[in-house]
Amino acid sequence: MRKYWLFKSEPSVYSIDDLRKEKVAYWDGVRNYQARNFLRDEIKPGDLVLFYHSNAKPTGVAGIAKVVKAGYPDFTAFDPNSDHFDPKSKEESPTWFMVDVKFVEKFNMPVTLEKIKSNPRLSSMKLVQRGNRLSVMPVTKEEFDEIVRMSKE
């Protein structure tokens, strides 16, 4: 059973255009335990991902990606030269995980946070709930389909 997710990224760090160029990327640098659990345990090849641009103009869902590799250790945590280095994560018992995603589609127009907030069918999305800072979160199929539909308006 395919699942649906929303991944946040700051486009100044990694954007949907970067993914379109690279085709496939590893989703590294997640350093939150709840998000880690999703990456390690629940996100599987074939799952679809809303690629969300945070701290952007405008902020919103920029396109779609597909998971092509399930959770495996985030090796950037082992690299002292990486921005994401975490000395507490050991190779024999990794703390942090990542998945690989593949470019699927860039929306012609991003589905902005403003539009998401003003759509009553999306009012239960975790994204728009108060104080949510998760960078990897589940979305329902209905929410996913609604966002895709809005991208075509």
Added chain:
DNA sequence: GCCAACGTTGGC
């Protein structure tokens, strides 16, 4: 750049 909302750290 500001700041609210969280998560994490570390002294006790």
Added chain:
DNA sequence: GCCAACGTTGGC
């Protein structure tokens, strides 16, 4: 185990 201080996220 509590909780104040600190760091980060992310919208605005």
